[in-house]
Amino acid sequence: MSVTQEQISQLKKAIPSLTENEPLASHTNFRIGGPARTYVVAPTADEVVHTITAANEAGVPWEIMGGGSNILVSDKGVDGLVIQAAMRDLRIAGDTVTCGAGTIVALAARKAAEAGLTGFEWAVTVPGTIGGAIFGNAGCYGGEMKDVVASVDAYRIADGVRVSLTNAECRFGYRDSLFKHERHVILGCSLTLVPGDATAALAKIDATIAKRKEEQPFAKACAGCLFKNVEFTDEKEIEKLREEMDVPQAFIDKKQIPAGWLVERAGMKGYRLGQIEVSDKHANFILNLGGGTADEVAQVISIIQMKVRDQFGLPLKTEVQFMGF
Ligand SMILES: Cc1cc2nc3c(=O)[nH]c(=O)nc-3n(C[C@H](O)[C@H](O)[C@H](O)COP(=O)(O)OP(=O)(O)OC[C@H]3O[C@@H](n4cnc5c(N)ncnc54)[C@H](O)[C@@H]3O)c2cc1C
Known part of the structure; x- marks a missing residue:
């Protein structure tokens, strides 16, 4: 059943920045996909939760996306609401990187290296956001999100509660996590890295990019x-x-x-x-x-x-x- 204009009007009252018929092809790395009937960019965790609450109240089905680097959107698009997670705050203190789920993975990897933190250089060539990377336990060149995630803040859809999960509770596996099995929206996370030498970490970043360019299109x-x-x-x-x-x-x-x-x-x-x-x-x-x-x-x-x-x-x-x- 299609989303009605009445439902969209109700949603628009709660979320004034909502756009209609947003072409998703321009938001995915595949450059494929029809429009989202409605679309919103959520820059804070509170806005994500508010948007989901409003969509549920209006009976509009919703989807969450990050950088769109691991999704195939159907040619007819999405008959509902697509929320783009754009919480991009990033803080580094001691050996800990704390960031919003919409933070670009490559940026977090580079900032960590600049701060002399090691163990996350591999991630510089993973497109997309931290939220998407946690969702799929992204990894390459011997590294995986499960090796660096200390905790994840998420909005649990089953009961509408904001939770903080430990690494073990995220149940990471090969390109797998709790989030693929129990619906949550990832809001942010803390990563624990290893203090080291910034120059060496940045050199590793450059080498990783060069290797990727050589091996993959x-x-x-x-x-x-x-x-x-x-x-x-x-x-x-x-x-x-x-x-x-x-x-x-x-x-x-x-x-x-x-x-x-x-x-x-x-x-x-x-x-x-x-x-x-x-x-x-x-x-x-x-x-x-x-x-x-x-x-x-x-x-x-x-x-x-x-x-x-x-x-x-x-x-x-x-x-x-x-x-x-
Ligand atoms: C050229 C290229 C190279 C790549 N190389 C690698 C690689 O080496 N290793 C690797 O693991 N992957 C790789 N990928 C795949 C992709 O980069 C990763 O899967 C990435 O982590 C997806 O992040 P995203 O933000 O783009 O997620 P999206 O594509 O936007 O979404 C992917 C899935 O995650 C879910 N999701 C996104 N954000 C959230 C959130 N905040 N809360 C809950 N669910 C969420 C979405 O609903 C969707 O199901 C590559 C992709 C490209 C295009």
């Missing part, structure tokens, strides 16, 4: 890695994979097969459908060459999943989050 329209790597725990399964697939020892040691390796082995590197292309630099990156649609991306996802399942018997799960489907 960094400047292209995409949502980062489309699929999660395949994790396995069963020794028999590992033995079977070794026999049947010639899996490199490094993957076996890590108990994880990179999704990009599977996509490439399935012959899908460079595959193109309409304006959507599987990158020939990194097969887990699916690129929008310009004017591509969510429908095309969805088709490419299912073709890849089918090929990998048929050839290797392995299920590929998506890392990208879907909105408006």
Whole structure:
């Protein structure tokens, strides 16, 4: 059922900065997606909570987004309210970085390095916000949010209570967290880093950026890695994979097969459908060459999943989050 003009008028009274029919393609790294029926940028935690309360009272379904770097928005858009978390406050005291969920991850990584705090340099190449990074336990080059998060402030949707969660309570796993299973809006967090040398930390930042540019089509329209790597725990399964697939020892040691390796082995590197292309630099990156649609991306996802399942018997799960489907 569509959101009515009456509901929108009620929402507008509570949130005067609300805009209508906001094109979401311009708010996502994929550059894909129809409009949000209503859209609001929330610069403080109080405004996020107020906006959600108003949406619930008006019966308007809502979604939260950060930097839009890990979402695929449907071509028809979102028939409801999209809230952009834009709480960008950032404080550094001692070994602790405290920031709002809308803080840009790369900025937090750079500021921490400038302050002589180490252990977060890897994050400089992760697009998007701290809230999105906590949601998906973002990571790369051996680092993950779970290694640095001390606590997370969130608004728990089930009972409308603001909570402060410890690292353990966030239940971080590989590209996973509590927040993927129990709806919360992440409002902010504290990160604990390791005091060190600012010059060395900044040099590491530069090296990380250079490495990323070399390995991935960094400047292209995409949502980062489309699929999660395949994790396995069963020794028999590992033995079977070794026999049947010639899996490199490094993957076996890590108990994880990179999704990009599977996509490439399935012959899908460079595959193109309409304006959507599987990158020939990194097969887990699916690129929008310009004017591509969510429908095309969805088709490419299912073709890849089918090929990998048929050839290797392995299920590929998506890392990208879907909105408006
Ligand atoms: C070129 C490129 C490279 C990338 N490289 C990496 C990488 O190396 N490692 C990696 O892990 N990821 C990578 N990504 C994916 C992406 O950068 C991360 O997943 C990022 O953390 C998403 O943050 P975001 O703010 O953009 O979230 P969005 O894309 O806006 O949202 C993603 C999900 O998080 C939820 N969310 C966002 N903010 C909040 C909040 N405040 N409260 C609750 N839920 C929220 C949204 O509802 C959505 O489900 C890459 C993406 C691109 C485009």
